Amino acid sequence: MLSRKRSVLIRGSSLTQIASKLKLEDFLRMSKAELKNKGNQRSSTLEDAIEAVIGAIFLDGGFEPAKRCILNWFGDFKKYVNEGQLLYNPKGQLQEILQTDEISPKIHYRVTKEAGPAHQKTFEIDLIIGKKTISSGKGKTKKEAEEDAAVKALQKFRDKNTNQKTQTDKR
Secondary structure, eight states, X not given: OHHXXXXXXXXXXXXXXXXXXXTGGGGOOOOHHHHHTXXXXXXXXXXXXXXXXXXXXHHHHOHHHHHHHHHHHHSSHHHHHHXXXXXXXXXXXXXXXXXTSSSOOOEEEEEEEEESOGGGOEEEXXXXXXXXXXXXXXXXXXXXXXXXXXXXXXXXXXXXXXXXXXXXXXX
């Protein structure tokens, strides 16, 4: 559980989100060509930039100032971690939920649409459990679209369980 919480904080999307919130892309020095291609907005660049800023704060002021900055950037820290855990490895979480059933149905993902030029494709993917399409996801990569579909399926399962619990509580 602790490693899942830690991974929520250090995964690329969390770091990119903080860097964007701080508008670090406006302060990165890059060649004109790289700026023209929006290299300053690339996730990997922003991840590296925020890691460098955190390292600089730590080296300059020590652990406590770095900790204060990071906690401030995340805002409501507990809420951020708890919500982030819901999005952490959605495909794995879905697999875990389905494996609790006696008969574990097979999950597979099917590409339903590919659009755009090779360097800017978007994908739409259906998540199928057994023979039933449960959800669809979109993304810039197949993996991203699969994860989007898995998040939507998890939300359906959670909503269904919440409704069942509410119905049971009313009895």
